[in-house]
Amino acid sequence: MTRIDFYILPDTTLEARFGFACRLAETIYRKGYRLHLHAEDEAMARELDERLWTFRPDAYVPHALLDSPLLGSDQEPTVPVTIGWEGPPEPGAQALLNLHPGIPEWFSRFERVAEIINQHQDVLTAKRECWQTYKKRGYPVTPHHLRGQG
Numbered sequence: 022m023t024r025i026d027f028y029i030l031p032d033t034t035l036e037a038r039f040g041f042a043c044r045l046a047e048t049i050y051r052k053g054y055r056l057h058l059h060a061e062d063e064a065m066a067r068e069l070d071e072r073l074w075t076f077r078p079d080a081y082v083p084h085a086l087l088d089s090p091l092l093g094s095d096q097e098p099t100v101p102v103t104i105g106w107e108g109p110p111e112p113g114a115q116a117l118l119n120l121h122p123g124i125p126e127w128f129s130r131f132e133r134v135a136e137i138i139n140q141h142q143d144v145l146t147a148k149r150e151c152w153q154t155y156k157k158r159g160y161p162v163t164p165h166h167l168r169g170q171g
Contacts (some may be wrong), residue, residue, distance in 0.1 A: 023129050025155050025162045027148070030139040038139045042069065042120060042166070043076035045135060049116050050102055052080050054133070058084075060106040061121045069104050069120070084141040122147035124154055 028045065030037055042058070049056045060066035066086055073082050084102035085111060103110045109127040117131040122143070128134050136150040155162050 023131055023134055023160055025134045025136065025160050026165060027136045027138055027152060027162060028165045028167060030137065030167055033140045035139075035141070037118075038137055038141075038144070039069065039072055040076060042118060042137055043072050043080075043082070045137070046073065046084075046102060047077075047080055047082050047120070049135070054101075054116040055114040056116045056118060057110040057131075058101045058102065058104065058118045059121050059125055060104060062106050066104045066106045073102070073104075076105060119151075124151050134140045 027086075028041065030041055032038070046056060046058060058069055060069055070084065070086050073084050082102055083100045084104060085100045087103055087105035087107075102171065103114065106121075109125065109130070112130075115131060116133040117125075117128055118135045118137075119128065120123065120137065135150055136151060138144060152162060
């Protein structure tokens with residue numbers, strides 16, 4: 022069964038949420054997981070793509086947007102981290118970092134799902150609904166309360 026982790030930040034800014042998403046993506050990648058970042062829309066996906074190159078000078082997270090020529094059309098992606106905003110990635114990713122306000126219908130194909138909550142009212146409202154949905158469906162949900170991540 023898919024394991025769900027909620028990372029709860031004390032910050033209210035989108036900057037803090039994106040910064041933590043990049044650090045979490047690096048951690049997941051370094052643990053050897055293939056990861057898919059699911060963004061709300063194309064603009065957010067492109068912002069995440071840019072930030073993964075620049076969030077820390079000594080960090081390297083090999084990644085590509087799902088519409089990138091780096092990805093093969095009928096094969097597993099050649100990079101361990103993909104970013105998209107519409108449908109699911111090609112099979113192979115084991116972890117999903119969901120930055121979309123809702124839950125993608127295909128979330129259960131992953132071993133792990135990470136959700137990031139910050140203290141912005143829109144994010145809180147959307148992610149509370151996600152939490153309740155996961156729990157109602159019987160998925161194990163684990164909260165991680167973080168301090169001073171910004």
